[in-house]
Amino acid sequence: MDDDLIDSDALSLSRKSRLPGAGFFYPDSLDEEYADRRAREAIEGAEAVVVADGDADGLGCVALLREVYDAALDVAPFEASLAARADSSLTDDEDEDDREDSPVGLVTASPHSLDDALERVAEYADPDVDVFVCDLCPDDESVIEVVEAVVARAETVRWFDHHQWDDDVAAAVRGAGVDLVVGESDEECTADVALRSLDYDFPDHLADLAAVTRDHDLWIKEDPRSDDLADYSHWASAEEYVTVVGRYGPELPEPVRDYLEHRRVEKERLIEAAVDRAEMESVGPWTVGVTYGRCSQNEVAEALREQGADAAVIVKPAGSASIRGSEGFERAHEVAGLVNGGGHPRAAGCKPDIYDDMLDYAYHWTTEGATTKQVILAAFERVASEAE
Template identity: 85%
Template sequence: MDDDLIDDDDISLSRKSRLPGAGFFYPDSLDEEYADRRAREAIEGAEAVVVADGDADGLACVALLRERYDAALDVAPFEASLAARLAPESNDGEENDEDETEDSPVGLVTASPHSLSEALDRVADYADPGVDVYVCDLCPDDESITETVEAVTARASTVRWFDHHQWDDDVAAAVRAAGVDLVIGASDEECTADVALRSLDDDFPEHLVDLAAVTRDHDLWIKEDPRSDDLADYAHWASAEEYVTVVGRYGPALPEPVVDYLDHRRVEKERLIERAVDRADLHAVGPWTVGVTYGRCSQNEVAEALREQGADASVIVKPAGSASIRGSEGFERCHEVAEQVNGGGHPRAAGCKPDIYDDMLDYAHHWTTEGATTKRVILSAFKRLLEDDETADE
């Protein structure tokens, strides 16, 4: 494939908003090879290993753990990289190359719920015997994770797991039976950084206590602290190591180079948000008004705009095939909708990827129809939720 066909810098904003990023078009085998190499480099020889979600909440936990182990990286190289990215001749905000950074004694392996098992397998394969292992902001789909967890506990000195998602009781019992110290916070009251902060029971500096509080404001979609949007954007645009190092040093009071970088990236971000909001339709599903749209965009801001238009819940379908579901005071059942379509999450924020893509023709249809099939499948999940309520009432 010609690289120019997937180069974001050479396509119009309209087309860019309808298509996935360049990484989508890389074969999974290449992604797996790169992920395995990076994980091995981070795990081998580490004093402790953290398997964490790569969002602001999971990475805040890593910052706390590196502080506890006195294992934070030097922030200066990352600040220099930020300045270089803002130079006129730079590649418009591409993140720094993690291969050129040093490794911390507390190794970081980022994972999603779908790649959790593979990440833990790598810990079991590459970690030194007696290592401390932490899993943060990740919830297994089912009990099939148990064998992998047992392999990790057999290798490690201790395994501690901090999370705040909605766990199945049997899955939680199986993980604990495998020898894990599992702490699950209330998903509508705490983020995982809160859970880690209280569970580690250490004398953390004030800027990291503040980091957990602002992360909660973003992750639970409270939206009372303007700094939470900065954390969310920075976690999305920076490499995991950069984010952990910078917030570990400064907390939510991000330094000037980061603020300048965010301002630079937000110009295009706002334009993509406008495109998604313009495409949105409102649907009545029983007592709920559901806003549905499509595009590569920042889902929280789009959902906020749709809520201002009267939506109780919002569905933002992404070009890569996944979707974000956001709620409000009028709808706190996003996780119940997502669970019907291969996903999960929280009452007011959840994600999913319907199992409807068999080949590239299905994706081509997805892009050219602006996610028509995915929209229909998720709206049907809202309707089933309503039908279940009516059956229960009867």
């Protein structure tokens, strides 16, 4: 395939908002090979290993743990790279392979890739390593076998989270020998849980980091710095984000602020495109705003709420969707659970199992997610029927 066909920078904004990024078109085998290599480099020889969600909350936990182990990387190379990227087209992971590794290795994962990440820890970690799992919740008890393998390899295994756990899964994880701490999902983020669970006197800037991360992750939106953390964690590499917030907390330095300003110009245009193509649907007692596009889902959801939506569905070109609620709709996780997903009462995600081949994806792109929208709205209907 001609690289130019998947080069987002060469597309008009209208087309870019309708198509997935270049990474979507890489075969899973290449992604797996790269992920395995990077995980092995991070895990082998590490004093501790953290398996974490790659968002601001999961990565905030990594910053806390590197403080505990005195294992933070030098921030200067990242700041220099930031300054260059703000004025050029350098990618966010430019020269990442050439940088040093921390004694606290980081393996990012999602709920769907958690098994793979833990398998790599069990295979590559040195005996008696400390293992932490942060901001990840298993879908079911199928994860227990690999959890037991990690426990057999490690000195300690601690798990911090704030999602809504199934009681049987939580009991099985604890029964495998894991120190599991789950906070209240509507009161704490996982960084809060890690902060109070680790026996360490954290400096003020890291306690502040947990508080601002909570403001973003629970969609409280009272601290303007939480938008900066959300955007930066999304656009920067995981190692860069962990290093910079570990050094500065939520008071991001000037090179980061300049970089965010540079990236937000296009971000706002993509948000506007998604909001403009949104439609309002009445489902049971709720008004659901439904749209499609590559965009920042939280800002789009907020705009749709301001237009009267109780819930928002943002269907992505890659086939997944974000479901956002409000005070009038706190059942997002129930809807997502019916379409191969999960999450929180006001914030959830899913990817309906409806894509059999590339023709299905081609239809998805050209119809702006028509089938996915139908499947998710049907799930809203089922939840509404149960609510009655």
